[in-house]
Amino acid sequence: DTGVSQNPRHKITKRGQNVTFRCDPISEHNRLYWYRQTLGQGPEFLTYFQNEAQLEKSRLLSDRFSAERPKGSFSTLEIQRTEQGDSAMYLCASSPTGVTNEKLFFGSGTQLSVL
Amino acid sequence: GESVGLHLPTLSVQEGDNSIINCAYSNSASDYFIWYKQESGKGPQFIIDIRSNMDKRQGQRVTVLLNKTVKHLSLQIAATQPGDSAVYFCADGGNTPLVFGKGTRLSVIA
DSSP states (O other): OOSOEEEOSEEEEOTTOOEEEEEEOSTTOOEEEEEEEOTTSOOEEEEEEETTEEEEEOTTSOTTEEEEOTTSSOEEEEESSOOGGGOEEEEEEEESSOOSSOOOEEOOOEEEEEO | OOSEEESOSEEEEETTSOEEEEEEEOOTTOOEEEEEEEOTTSOOEEEEEEETTOSEEEOSSEEEEEETTTTEEEEEESSOOGGGOEEEEEEETTSSSOEEOOOEEEEEEO
């Protein structure tokens, strides 16, 4: 399977705990995106990388959220001190070159439930 | 605010009928649009795209129409099947990052 891979698929955690998600983009895709999606809503942009550089962060991304893409390949999204409002599907997507007018390829997401 | 928006949150269609999902956009300079399909528990999946130098583009059982005059696009699904049941999103591909609306949930009645 050469698509975008996300792990874990599901994560249940207690409020206040830290969680980390991983995304492996399509090989050689330069750009990697993180989105968040809650029930009944469309995906909301969080942040994106061009290779290892984080180019933009949404104001939705509070200080408790941090994303990395250290070698320009896989990426991690960490949420510290989770809150119930963090419960959502976290989606990763990648695109080949990052130019405008280019479609994104999405993974199946990580479903986070904060109890 | 949103740069693209679906007209109806839900759509129910009889199996075998054609489905039409509509979307409006606000940026007259937008020149690339993408339709995604999202099935339950999965990420959005690319269906079809269209650039502004075209009015119509056809895929397998799907057609996208673009009306730049009224800033409207539609996704038509021919002979709708149960497997078409999903949420459909239009996105303005001229933006980085892509901005999604709330989507339209298509339910196929057997």
